[in-house]
Amino acid sequence: MENLCSGLIKQIQAHKLSALSAITYFKSEMQLTVELLAWLKAQEMYPQFYLNYRDEPITIASLGKVRLFSDEKMAQQFVQQQDLPLVGGLTFSKQAKFWLPRLLLENIDNILHVTIYFDNEQDFVTEQHACLQAAKTLEKFTALQSVKQVVHKIGQKANTEVWTNWIEQGLAEIKQGHLSKVVLANQTEFLSNQPIDAKDFLAESEQQNTGCYHFLLAEQAECAFVGSTPERLYTRQGQHMQTEALAGTATITDNPQYNQQQTDWLLNDRKNDHENRLVVQGICENLQPYVNHIAVCDVEVKQLRQVQHLRRCIQAELKNNVADGVCLQTIHPSAAVSGLPQQSAVQFLQKTENFDRSWYAGTLGIMRKLQAEFCVAIRSAFIEQQGEQSKIRIFAGAGIVAGSVPLLEWQEIERKASSLLSLLTIE
């Protein structure tokens, strides 16, 4: 690590102002396994971003920002022109936030790649100082600790009565033919007796919630958005894109026999199949104008720690000029987290749910010229520091279709919330 750090410092010090490119970068790599969450835990530079991929041995973490984009089309243009990566995403309500980090760490197959970005269009001395500071962060790690904090519930946006009422309103819209699906969610708040470190919490979740993407976004010290999601928004390699419809839920317990019964039931249940097919339909319809070819794979079951889901993978060949700006706009928010038709579903949620989803059910990921990876930020929570305590707001939602039963949907969101909640002790 020391070599890596001093190597980067030498590169930064040798850098002369360049009029040739807007951004200069300094790169170094080493065969090394590092705990990126332990590194992030030691840092005071923001924003902080972290993504541990679901299907590949890739984890990325970043600190700071050099350039910021609040429009995904501008972000895409920058990525294509500069051939540089941007991290970030879109909130549920499609507010884009993408940035070129000051420092990007990528763990790919146990090789650590470090890149520091220098903005040639900013004050030279300030940039040089910021880059040197960034290099020095590689010297600092703080050991991760297990989360033992006790929490107690302080509130929820919907109790079972309110929830039932929301669902009945949704079912009425479905019956009248205004909607075919709407994904309602709840927010539950907890307070801890001692501060909970978001990185410790996410590290614990990585251990327990396998088969997921693990993400963290902290724009400042006091608040972090974290989660472990089973759902991919899409991945892109050049013009080849893979997305998926993940919807339809059954229970998982520690009884393998019962789990198998649930799997069999899930694969044959008409309501859950309908829930899933509506997501396929929404994604395919929206992508149609932008693809040369699109194919839907057979249904499969994705098993997690508390729940199992129906999944249909979707492969598409994007038209030549189509890139991430369009992909994000057309897929997000999919019918897995909003509903169908998309606009009416989102409007219904805005007037029904009594809270702001913010990053919950938004999308987070990384955009590059030839590659992109975005997850759907569900099974997520905000962790806010309030003196010696932490407030945790956990979100969970369920797709409502004809035939949905309010209390069963309630049990479904409780199970989904427990993927994060079970990491803590509830008093």
Ligand SMILES: C=C(O[C@@H]1C=C(C(=O)O)C=C[C@H]1O)C(=O)O
């Ligand atoms: C909305 C959430 O999950 C979504 C809803 C599902 C369902 O209703 O069956 C399944 C997976 C996700 O698409 C959530 O976890 O908050």
Ligand SMILES: [Mg+2]
């Ligand atoms: Mg469901």
